[in-house]
């Protein structure tokens with residue numbers, strides 16, 4: 001796999017510190033932990049994007065947690081020898097097929113989150129088909 005500049009920068013950063021040999025499980029746990037740190041920033045608030053953009057301190061904290069998550073995600077894909085760009089493109093293809101844009105955009109707005117919600121129906125059918 002040819003590495004892009006960001007992946008290469010992350011790989012070098014980790015190598016320089018001897019942090020370049022984690023287990024896949026350690027990285028998966030780290031992604032979850034950092035995601036929780038991101039979520040913690042919203043523990044007692046439900047800020048809008050506008051509020052966040054107007055709060056430099058909170059925005060900086062958000063950027064830090066998002067950066068942590070992205071770095072771990074790029075690290076795990078790099079160690080698996082998979083391009084994160086390919087993963088994103090493949091995933092988008094799957095989601096486009098599963099949730100056709102026209103159907104999603106035109107669904108009854110009143111049903112969103114309710115028992116008639118098409119999105120939830122598709123998700124539930126897929127989960128039931130797996131088990």
Ligand SMILES: [Mg+2]
Nearest residue numbers: 034037065068
């Ligand atoms: Mg963090």
